[in-house]
Amino acid sequence: xxxxxxxxxxxxxxxxxxxxxxxxxxxxxxxxxxxxxxxxxxxxxxxxxxxxxxxxxxxxxxxxxxxxxxxxxxxxxxxxxxxxxxxxxxxxxxxxxxxxxxxxxxxxxxx
Numbered sequence: 001x002x003x004x005x006x007x008x009x010x011x012x013x014x015x016x017x018x019x020x021x022x023x024x025x026x027x028x029x030x031x032x033x034x035x036x037x038x039x040x041x042x043x044x045x046x047x048x049x050x051x052x053x054x055x056x057x058x059x060x061x062x063x064x065x066x067x068x069x070x071x072x073x074x075x076x077x078x079x080x081x082x083x084x085x086x087x088x089x090x091x092x093x094x095x096x097x098x099x100x101x102x103x104x105x106x107x108x109x110x111x
Contacts, residue, residue: 005051027085
C-alpha cells in the first residue's frame with residue numbers, strides 16, 4: 001500500500017469520528033454514540049496499523065496525513081473528556097439510587 005492508501009484510511013477514521021458532544025450532554029447519549037463510532041473505527045484502524053507495521057515511516061513528512069492525525073487527536077481528546085464526564089454523571093446517578101434504596105429510620109425489631 002502507498003501513502004495515498006494510508007491517508008485514505010486516516011480520512012476514513014476521521015469521518016467515522018464525530019466531533020465531541022457539547023458539555024452537559026446526557027451520559028447515556030455520550031456512551032451510546034462513543035460505542036457506535038468506536039465500532040465503526042475498528043476496520044480502518046486495523047488496516048492502518050497493519051500498513052504502518054510494514055512501513056513505519058510511510059507518512060513521515062506528509063502534511064496531509066499530519067493534518068488528519070492532528071484532527072483525530074483533537075477529537076479523541078474531546079471524546080476522552082466527554083467519557084470522563086459521563087463516568088462522573090453515571091457514578092452520581094448510581095450513588096443517588098443507592099441512597100434512595102437505603103432503609104430510613106433505622107432497624108425496628110419485633111413490631
